[in-house]
Structures are given as structure tokens and as C-alpha cells.
Amino acid sequence: ETGVTQSPTHLIKTRGQQVTLRCSSQSGHNTVSWYQQALGQGPQFIFQYYREEENGRGNFPPRFSGLQFPNYSSELNVNALELDDSALYLCASSFGNPGYTFGSGTRLTVV
Amino acid sequence: QKEVEQDPGPLSVPEGAIVSLNCTYSNSAFQYFMWYRQYSRKGPELLMYTYSSGNKEDGRFTAQVDKSSKYISLFIRDSQPSDSATYLCAMSGSGGGADGLTFGKGTHLIIQP
Numbered sequence: 192e193t194g195v196t197q198s199p200t201h202l203i204k205t206r207g208q209q210v211t212l213r214c215s216s217q218s219g220h221n222t223v224s225w226y227q228q229a230l231g232q233g234p235q236f237i238f239q240y241y242r243e244e245e246n247g248r249g250n251f252p253p254r255f256s257g258l259q260f261p262n263y264s265s266e267l268n269v270n271a272l273e274l275d276d277s278a279l280y281l282c283a284s285s286f287g288n289p290g291y292t293f294g295s296g297t298r299l300t301v302v
Numbered sequence: 303q304k305e306v307e308q309d310p311g312p313l314s315v316p317e318g319a320i321v322s323l324n325c326t327y328s329n330s331a332f333q334y335f336m337w338y339r340q341y342s343r344k345g346p347e348l349l350m351y352t353y354s355s356g357n358k359e360d361g362r363f364t365a366q367v368d369k370s371s372k373y374i375s376l377f378i379r380d381s382q383p384s385d386s387a388t389y390l391c392a393m394s395g396s397g398g399g400a401d402g403l404t405f406g407k408g409t410h411l412i413i414q415p
Contacts, residue, residue: 224403231407233306233308233390249402291348293345293347295344
């Protein structure tokens with residue numbers, strides 16, 4: 192079985208720009224969530240999608256948005272990038288329980 | 303006060319030692335407790351997953367949850383240099399995970415050969 196794959200692995204963007212990060216869930220997993228991990232910190236929950244609907248959201252502003260597709264792949268979009276958005280963005284998938292499988296992440300640098 | 307407190311370390315122990323990693327939490331709604339291992343430049347890898355209080359063992363790893371004290375532990379027996387990594391505790395209140403996982407900051411563990 193395949194794991195969770197994320198693309199791209201690294202990205203550099205300018206403040207004010209928009210970015211789209213992509214994730215392919217582990218086979219058979221219908222739930223995907225996104226996390227932001229700043230250097231030296233634990234991951235912070237952004238939001239979760241279940242069967243293409245957002246069903247949970249952490250303390251992140253609306254400029255963080257997402258999509259889940261019928262094949263359970265997912266996107267994270269961030270508008271109006273700020274310097275503090277620089278972090279490792281992690282995608283995680285599961286089949287209806289909190290035991291998530293994480294991808295290796297996309298490292299975003301905002302300059 | 304953060305919802306989940308975890309000593310960031312580093313914690314350095316000799317090979318073969320028993321390692322004890324701990325987290326405390328404040329939210330009594332948490333019912334699902336997990337330990338993840340994260341190597342540098344990688345995503346977290348699920349090690350142990352426990353529901354409510356009690357112990358769970360898997361090979362060299364034992365997870366303990368004491369909900370009355372709001373305290374969870376991970377024990378690693380016969381530690382190996384390959385166990386050197388950051389260990390993250392994580393918790394959730396719902397089985398479906400819609401409230402997301404709340405993580406500790408992570409403990410950086412170093413196993414000395």
C-alpha cells in the first residue's frame with residue numbers, strides 16, 4: 192500500500208503571494224487533515240476534510256482554505272502569504288479514527 | 303498554559319537504557335492519545351495509539367495513560383541509536399478526529415552508542 196505523498200517538497204514564495212500545496216492520501220483513507228509545523232514546535236491543526244466536506248478547523252484565518260477531491264486527494268491553499276507562514280506543512284490521512292498517517296511535508300519559505 | 307506540555311529536551315541516554323517520555327495535558331475532553339516519532343526532515347510516524355486510560359505494549363514500546371492525573375507516558379526498552387528522533391505526544395477528543403490532534407512540542411531524544 193502507498194503512503195501519504197505531498198508535493199512539492201520545498202517552495203519559496205514572496206510575501207503577499209498565494210500558494211497551493213498538494214497531497215495524495217494513503218489508499219483507502221477517506222479523511223485528510225492539514226497541519227502547520229513551525230521550527231521546534233509540534234504540528235498545529237489547520238483543518239480536516241471528510242468525504243469532500245470540511246468537518247473541523249483549527250485556529251487559522253480564512254486565507255487558509257482547502258479542497259478534497261473524489262479520489263480523496265487534497266489541496267491546501269494559502270492566500271496573502273505572510274512571513275510567519277514559513278513552516279513545514281503536513282498532510283495526514285486516516286480511515287475515520289485519530290491514528291493518522293502523515294506525509295513528509297512541504298517546507299514553505301516566505302521571503 | 304498550553305493544552306499539552308512536553309519537555310523539549312534534549313534527553314540523552316546510553317544505548318540499552320530504558321527511556322521514559324512524558325506529557326501532561328489540561329483538557330479533560332481528550333480521550334485518544336498517540337505517540338509519534340519524527341526524524342529530521344520527515345513527517346511524524348505513528349508509534350502507539352491508545353483510547354482512554356490504561357497501558358498498551360508493542361514490542362519495545364509501552365504507552366501509559368492516566369486520565370485522572372492528565373498524564374501520559376511512553377517507555378522505550380533496550381533503546382537503540384536508531385531510536386534517536388523527536389517524540390511527539392498527540393491527543394484528540396473525538397474518534398473521528400474532527401477536532402484535530404493537539405500536539406506537544408516534542409522531546410528530542412539522543413541514544414548514545
